[in-house]
Amino acid sequence: MTTPGASLSRYAGVVGAVLLAVAGYLGGALPDAPLGATPVSIWRAPDGPATLACWLAGTALLVGAWWSLRAGAPSGRWAYVTAGLWALPLLVAPPLGSRDVYSYACQGWTYAHGADPYAVGVAAAGCPWVETVAPIWRDTPAPYGPGFVLLAALAVVLGGGLTGTVVALRVIAVAGVLLAAYCLPGLARAAGVPTRRAAWLALAAPLVGVHLVAGAHNDAVMLGLLLCGLSVAVHRPGRPAALLLAGALLGLAVTVKASAVVVVPFAVLAGASGRTVFRSGAWLGGGLLGALLASSALSGLGFGWVGGLTRSGDSEQWTSPPTAVGFVVDYAGALVGREPQSVPVTRVLALALLAVVLVALWWRTWRVWRRADAGPGGLSGGLSDGSARCRVALRGAGLALVATVVLSPVFHPWYATWPLALLALSAARTTWFVLPAAVAAFLALPDGTNLARFTKAPGAVAMTVLLLFLLLRRSDARALRSWMSAPPH
Template sequence: MPGGPSRARLARYAGLVGAALLAVAGHLGGALPDAPLGATPESIWRAPGGPATLTCWLVGTVLLVGAWWSVRGGAPSTRWAYVTAGLWALPLLVAPPLGSRDVYSYACQGWTYAHGVDPYAVPVAAAGCPWLDAVAPIWRDTPAPYGPVFVLLAALAVSLGDGLTGTIVALRLIAVAGLLLGALCLPGLARAAGVPTRRAAWLVLAGPLVGVHLVAGAHNDAVMLGLLLSGLLIVVRRPGRPSALLVAGVLLGLAVTVKASAVVVAPFAALAAVRGRHTVRSLVRDGGWLAGGLLAALLVGSALSGLGFGWVGGLTHSGDSEQWTSPPTAVGLVVDYAGALAGRDPQAVPVVRAVALLLLAGVLVVLWCRTWRALRTVHDAQSTPRLALHGAALALVATVVLSPVFHPWYATWPLALLALTAVRTRWFTLSAASAAFLVLPDGTNLARFTKAPGAVAMTVLVVAVLLHALRRSRPR
């Protein structure tokens, strides 16, 4: 790598200082249970210790992002990448919740279920959760948008925690366990995809979004990714083996029952499950075992929770907030602004979001068909895992881009697979680095305060990307 060991050493300790500053910002003004809700950057600045909080947060984020970015081409070694990522995680492991208050929603949903109430039918406010004041107002009166397996995990955390602080600690340990599971799978997946393990491990584990949102924020995305990567590893290592594919399918199904977004990976995992030539018959034969395991996990998870498939209805509330960080929402907001100037109220956001979801379905089909055609024409068994995993990575990119809402930690989904398959990394590492600056330590989302200019900027970006894509698609 350019700069050699001295540059890597500087990046390691700069990132460690950055992580420590973020932890300090968390203790000064993080997403603590008694922190005031609905804060603005101005009110945070004027609060006691506010200048120190924001300074530590900004400088820490810059250092952490800069250190990660400087080594994006690949760490000196795989061991160096793992050790450095672990060092950066240590200060954040003992910090208060950072960048989001979602962990309190998890706690209340677990409390609701542990007290015999269906969290998909009764919001946490109506259930009487004793920690309701810590939950963001937007999530107090909505059903749980997560799968039954995660509700069971949240209820387990409540039982083990015996109080809010203990529950938060248990939820963080569950998130870290998911992250460690994913970290164990990365070397095998990198070898199967033919990319340097040191690069993949660095991009996935040392990214600023991982430490802040998956470790300190304890987001359930860490559990989803751990299950997803473990299922994919079994698929690429044991294609065509019925017993192995059943286990892989169960792991993928468990990922879906944590967070439903993982389901878009399953069709591409079925392509990776085929042993030998890719024909319809081999796809049905090998992909069928994978699908059987996935369906079994969905059915058993739903049945064991006693909640059935009520969690599917809860998914409709995940987009209740309107933020310009979601491209469809941004376009809808711009249409509404233009309508207001013309004296109309088009209410375009729900319409554009619906169109985007239909477009997402079409894009997923096109991506799968392209991957299928590529696999049918390539008879090199070593190319199968990379092509299938790259198709899954692009499917996650499309899911994140076309979803009704975007939060910074959503970028960790495609990042995990793009790091294993992409030749060029600048475009998605730049996006992940930018997302790290979207929130403040107490969970305040800066998109709330830049709604109009952010929506216009995002719409311009969408138009520019579409024009670029059309230009490239023209016959030469």
């Protein structure tokens, strides 16, 4: 039964989404919007005050409405309808929160016109829309896999001009969101989690509407393929054909964004039947390898995209914890007359730590997964053995994505949607991952201006202090172990 509070949240979110769309038309990431803008210059623009007022009010309404029902919507159907209502105004808005869609368009144009997007930047390739691309990305190779390059090229062919290409890219992103929405109920049931909670957290999140729908980020396609692959593995455990298909879907997700690869070891557990982890891993790995080889061969680009990944960290912002720590070390060095240039070092150390964390996390998840069917003394939490194992595997995958986001060289607000979807399906408590996603919704302005660029020193210090606080608080690993074994509400 829908309560008055839930209805108020629904329509407050609708008003918020409409305000965000209005902000987009007044000062969104339009093709002719001035690049390199600052919050001050946006304020001084003819429609600047109205743009910022609509944007901040709309974001606050949408975030507040989402937050108010973080324990779960009245029903799964209600959550889907509300998420759709919130997405409609953003579906017809200009690109919001980022100019990446123009980079996608030019990378697709580069490939469609016979050049290698992994060898040249879009400026050198002669893309006619290069002026719409953020300057930092005009001379860098594409950091995305061949699967997405093929989709971007298809958008260029179907769209013709820039506007048509952007529309086609948004259709592709929305298809990714719809695929994720289709898979969510089945995964929620398999993990013993209420669909009304999983759908609400994963689909109604403001980051989804603003950055995946309006911003047309390719993260939407990656998430759709990830959830689809996991769904196949979960619902047909131990079956070779299903595991091959699941591996292929996960492999396609990797060919969109390489960060999806961290989910694969946990997908093996999700698709294992009983103790057949090794055999399941072999079948799933075969499907993944087949998808990687097929997409690389079909595009004719081979594995040149791997080199492009190294340029994704050209942007330095304190929202990436390793980068923030590097900034603070540099500030401390400057106080004693030195220039340590610590950011590259802290980033490399963080990636090494990520590798260790992922291995330890899989090992821990595997041990918990094995005990999920151990009878009265096990960890089923009142669920069936299959649901308990599924929940453990999905939770491990979600934590792997959390570690990837936290320890990566760069963080953008839409990255928070990666773990959000899987933790919505598996986590016992929600505030710890819902709160950062809510905060991230305020980090960008409608034209793509990233507020982290203008709060470098205070942001880096604040992030470093937060990290120290969390490390001290979580120094006892028992907190993590008890959390992982708790059943979802």
